[in-house]
Amino acid sequence: MPGLVLADRAPAETTSAPIPEPAPAELVRAYRTMVFARAMDERCLTLQRQGRIGFYVPLQGQEAAQVGSASALRPEDWIFPAYRELAVALVRGIPIQLLIDQFFGSGGDELKGRQMPNHYGYRRFNFVTASSPVGTQISQAVGTALAARYRREPILTIAYFGDGTTSSNDFHAGLNLAGVFQTPTIFFCQNNQWAISLPRERQTHSTTLAVKAEAYGLPGVVVDGTDFRAVYAAVAAARQRALGGGGPTLIEAQVYRLGPHSTSDDPKRYRTDEELNAWKARDPLARFKLELMDAKLLNEDQDHALWEAARQEIARAVAQTEATPPVPPLSFFDDVYAVVPPALQEERRSLEQLLAAGTVRP
């Protein structure tokens, strides 16, 4: 497994300035976000087991890829996530209270309890609401990039997706469009080696996923997704290229999904402990911690404090969510259209009457 950026085609072709290394404070902040994401993941898995949230999609193993990529973006760049991008959301500054509210589908959920856990999005954070059907965000990200260029606004769009999603309709459609229109788009594929039970090598006979970019006329880059700095550098370079008019890039971050696909999945059915343990030895958090300790940017006490702070903040957020009243029962009629049409108003009234009569209960 390569431990460094292995460009199938040099992403630097049109890159002018060298990519600066993140400053020490940024490194520590990135690590803190990774710790936060891991702590939140652990908490949410427990909440699901306890039946307090209905479902959860963990990200463990993908923290460096997510924090590395998102840290190289600017807040005005539009993120099109899939359903596993918790650490990306944290880098974006989305308050954890909002995320926890969404996981619970509580009254505080700005999505009004419409979606399963993990399928969130917030316009003010330029973080587009995720859907479940895989791949659909890829061509959308190209359209948004075209729109931004049309308005002469110097932003880029980034689509997050997994290895399995490279087989979807929209992977092809999106990369093809982006190549033709040379849009400022980054296609960020987290190759976590599995699409539920299908291993990467059964997903495609391509040597890498990044090499697929070649056919669409874009650069494809493979990066070690357990290495924060490598990911950061790859995305920062792609961003610079894109905004300099150099077009889109496909980045394949090689990672491993340490947990189950979701809380409905049992990975023991299809993969071995040996494989899991080999990748556990390359845990992105452990790696980054060692790097920071070597650089004297972190010590054990500080690390411990980061974990404690994260756990406490998460516990507070969970408590607040659980004290929030549920979503108002008739709210699910809103937002189907800009204005609730008369026929739907009538449906809402009929349910209101059933509720008032006690025939049905929320």
Place this chain on the structure above:
Amino acid sequence: MTELTLVQAVNRALRHALQNDPNVILLGEDIGVNGGVFRATEGLQKDFGAERVIDTPLSETGIVGAAIGMALYGLRPIPEIQFQDFIFPAFDQIVSELAKFRYRSGGQYPCPLVLRAPYGGGIKGGLYHSQSNEAYFAHTPGLKVVIPSSPADAKGLLLSSIADEDPVLFFEPKRIYRSVTGEVPDGDHRVPLGTAATVREGTDVSVFCYGAMVPLCTAAAERLANDGTSVEVVDLRTLVPLDEPALLASVEKTGRAVIVHEAPRFCGYGAELAAILAEKALYSLQAPVCRVTGYDTPFPYALENLYLPGVERIAEAIRSTARAG
């Protein structure tokens, strides 16, 4: 006879088909090594090999397109779409190709295959793991649409679908995959397509339903029996072809009809049933036809209990239909 859950009955039918017809091939996402995310194909790859139970890449259009190609060549493929909600990447293959191959070739290229997909809400699946999309497909000439509600029917209808010469979309009510158990005949059990089942006889009101709504309608009927209302519950089982004689005969007897489905109301399958009753049974009707359905909104996550027809809403509709007129 063996006592099975609905999902086990599906598994038995697939096993029977694989055993008895070398042309039967299964393909889909996570169906082999993993045995399907709902375990419908559990153990089948182990027993019949990876050439016949194929784990495919994540591409619904690829799965259905490839299955069509197999069917054209004479095999009996059974593609699985992991959730009916994810059928849409393959919509073009289903609607433009699968449904029309026989027709557009003047009968030269029939395309018999059975596309299986779990559907429906009530499992906290939110927008994209809960939908009930049967109407799009019932609206497409060339396709048959089958929805079982009991383990015995799941096996019998699935084996009939596999034997059918036309493409069949076989939608499985995942909400009752495990909650409903029943005796299932061993061996080659068949339930003919196009026959409804009267799961409960009654004289005052007819309730037409299918899939996961059937047990709820039966429960509502039982509740009303205590109040002295005799409710007939008809499980349609096959939406296309519809057992129209059964629909009409029941309404001619009771004079009152309630139609229940979890899909949204507008242009839902119930609209077709209501139209048929208006065209062919108007003079038997003593009350307006009543529909109990999902609301005309996308499927909400937190409030799915309110969105879905439940026993209370169904019972209330039956009660007012019994009193009307």
